[in-house]
Amino acid sequence: MSGARKPAARLGAQLCAHALHYLLFAYRGRQLLRRRPSLGGPRRPAFGVPGDDVALTIDDGPHPRWTAPMLDLLDRHGVRATFFLVGDRVREHPELAREVLAAGHLIGNHSMTHPQPFAALARHEITAEIDRTQREIEDATGHTPRLFRAPGGNWSPGVLRTTAELGLVPVDWTVNPSDWRSPGVARIARTLSRTRPGQIMLCHDGGGDRSQTVAALAEVLPRLTDRGLRFVTVPDDR
Incomplete structure (x- = not known):
């Protein structure tokens, strides 16, 4: 937070952001x-993908321990995913960002430092978080992301307005196994196995130990493909 913002205004913004978080949680339940x-649209997050396909999204990387196993797993099953990368982590591991792109996956913007609650930031801070990440990804890979996911899915009218002004498509999710909490392989796999056509799955390769996520996806990916589901990247041309 900028030191120029008054404490009362800061607190108000944080309370509003937390309220939005719970409203969005309920809205995602309805989408599910x-x-x-x-x-979605220019100022409405996408919660799904067109047709009978599904999209796997991977957040919070790149990670020096877990991105490579994730890429190996996806390659074995012929799955293309959308990786929402954190700018600071791209700066630390640009070679991993290049590997993600070279493996045929799509890269999206997931902010520079993953601050939360994201919607509580001032407009210029939101802009800086997104814009700096664009430059880090471009410098590392030569690719300019067209997709943005707010940290924690913490959207607000201001966040969506800034996303649109920067020419990016806002992306949320439908299926969330809360793998970032490490709830156990069985629980992650059970939630992901319920994925239906048109839904967006949320998983992580960064932010901590992601061994449970990798193990769960090893079970779930063949299960879903056996059901006839086809994995696509999130459309970035809206």
């Missing part, structure tokens, strides 16, 4: 129950 999740 819909036959077709919302595809």
Whole structure:
């Protein structure tokens, strides 16, 4: 937070951001129950993908321990995913960002430092978080991301407005196994196995020990492909 912001204003912004977090949590629950999740728009996050495909998204990397095993796993199963990368981690491990792109996956912007609650930041701070990440990814890979996911999925009208002004598509998710909490392989796999056509899955390769995520996906990916589901990257041309 900028030191120029008054404590009362800062607290108000944080309370508002937390309230939005719980409202969005409820909204995601409704999206999960819909036959077709919302595809979003310039100022509305996408909760799903078109048609009968599904999208696997991987957040918070690149990570020196877990990105490579994740890429190996996806390659074995012929799955293309969308990786939402954190700018600071791209700066630390640019070679891993290049490996993600070279493996045929799509890269999206997930902010520079992953601050939370993201919607509590001032507009200029939100802009800086997104813009700096764009430059880090471009410098590391030569690729300019077209997708943005707010840290923690903490959207607000201001975050969405800034995302649109920067020419990026906001992306949320439908299926969330909370793998970042390390709840156990069985629980992660059980949640992901319920994925239906049109839904976006949320997983992580950064932010901590992701051995449970890798193990769960090793079970789930063949299970979903055996059901006839096809994995695609999140559309970035809206």
